[in-house]
Amino acid sequence: MEFTVPDPLTQSTTALAIAADRAAKYLATVHDRSVAAAPDALAGLGGFDMPMPTAPNDPADTLALLDQLGSPATTATAGGRFFGLVVGGTLPAALGARVLASAWDQVVFSDATSPVGVKLEQVATGWLLDLLGLPAHCSVGYVTGATMANFTCLAAARHALLERQGWDVQAKGLWGAPRLRVIAGEQAHVTVRKALSMLGIGTDVIEYVPCDPQGRIDVGRMPEADAATLILAQAGNVNSGASDPIADIVARANGAWVHVDGAFGLWAAASPATRSQLAGYDGADSWVTDGHKWLNTPYDCGLAICRHPAAIHAAMATQAPYLKVGGDAAPKDMVPEFSRSARGVEIWAALHSLGREGLRDLIDTTCRHARTLAEGLRAQGFEILNDVVLNQVVASRPAPRGWAAALAGAVQRSGEAWFGPTTWRGREAVRFSVSSWATTEADIQRTLAAIAATPDAPADA
Structure with missing residues (x-):
């Protein structure tokens, strides 16, 4: 035929x-x-x-x-009662932008393959750095998510730390390289550890620092750092929402590279009501966040932000490892991928549609919903295990082993809401992440009603 x-x-x-x-x-x-x-x-x-x-x-x-x-x-x-994984729904403008960008069928390799894709990334980069209060000369790489953003920034850190010791890791690899130190809190997210593994640094080298009851690094127990050290800080613990005392960490860095994993928490910088949670964050060397979390873009919108663009370029470039003086590198030379979708279009659309006030209101409203949810759970006899400083709620109660998974599963099966079980500081709990622009007060009350109507979970056999 x-x-x-x-x-x-x-x-x-x-x-x-x-x-x-x-x-x-x-x-x-x-x-x-x-x-x-x-x-x-x-x-x-x-x-x-x-x-x-x-x-x-x-x-x-x-x-x-x-x-x-x-x-x-x-x-x-996409609805208002999904409270898992610290992700929100997709903003209308960002959804439309993905459809339009898909029709454009752009590969944002360079400004030759996609003039509009590169331009919108440049504009969105300026907006992002301004909103987040970060230095205007920072680079922003548009990657698939926090895992690849961590990989990108930590590759730059590896390059810079080894270069200080006279080692070209791009040419020589890690065989025979000087040893790097890594300091991280006990609550460091698994994606950061995964990035270290992919970079050949490994996880056994991590010097873990004890954390306080909210999951923040206890700076007083942090080992002394030096210029061959990578310090991994966190903005927004995935359970409690708390951020490490980044100002104190930066003050004790002693020449170390400080990296901030802020997959959702870094967006707190965009609101005066929550910015104090991140005190000193702007003194770090690199930062990571996700558009598809609190900004409510579609998935595959991670952001790798670095104070040292030349280090990113050296680690990622596929041709002469030098940035043009006064110019910008091609996107392909600032991130791992060659074949890249037009992720910056969706970031641009989300920011343009929200504006400063809209983004601030999105953050403030979801935090208010989280506090309302915590109050309602407390009224039902739950103990709230975290200080609800952002959009995260961790709740526990005296119950037979396995109750948290049973409760979450029962509510999921009811169709009323979606949240998951967790373990926090050795206790079974349920975790709620209120991140969506679509969530309303009625959604919070409906979720609380569904929990109240769920029978107590039986003990494990």
Whole structure:
């Protein structure tokens, strides 16, 4: 059979219209549907188990099947009652930007392959640094998420720390390299440890520092650092929301490279009400955050921010490792990927649509919802284990072993809300991350009602 290539413009515009219609219908019901996928929807995923088609299919049929089987089996993260993983829904402008950027089909390799992609990254970079109160000369790399952002910044740190000792890690690798020290709090996130492993530094070298009851580094117990040391600080503990005393850490750095993992917590700098949580953060050498957390962009919008662009460029560049004087490096030479989507378009759209006041209100409102949630849980007999300084709530109660997973599972099955179990300071607990622009006061009360209506979990057998 001879395959006839359809008219690409007609096929693409038709498919886009169909997808937009189906997506709009999905979003129109997402606030009322079960937050977790229902059992019959999960069973329906078996419909995808088919042999790969031999002949081409009409794109309309492909999209219909995707919607019919896939949409019911999603977790409703776009709604207001998803409180897991410290992620928010997607802002309307950011959603539209992803659709438009997908139609543009840009590879942001350089300004030759995507003039608009590079320009919007440059503009968004200026906005971000200003909002976050970071030096205007910092570089911002647009990567997939916090893991790759940590990898990128820590690669720059590895380069700079070894260069001080006369070692070119890009040329010589780590065989025979001088040993680096790594200092981190006991509560350092797993993605930072993963980045160290991928960089060949490893995790056994980490000198862990005890933390206080909120998960903050106890600076008084931190070993003395030097110019061959990497210090890993945290802005926003994934359980408590607390941030390390970064000002004190920077003051004791003694020439060490200070890296701040702020996957969600760094956004607290954008609001006067929460900025004090990050005192001294601007004195660090590198920072990481995620757009798809508190900024509410689509996924794959991580940000690697560095005070030393030349170190980033040296670690990531694929050609002459020198930044143009007074110029900007191609995006491909500041991050690991060559084939990069136009992530900066979505960051730009989120910031442009929110404005300074909108971003401040998003942060302040979600923090207020978290405090309301904590008060409601306390009224039900829960003990709140963290100081609710940002958007995180960790709650526990006297109950048989396994109660937290049982409670979270029961509420998920009810479809009313999604939150997960955790272990905090040796105690079973449930954790709520209030991060979405779509969450309302009614969503908080509905979640509290669902928890109150859930029977106590039985003891483990």
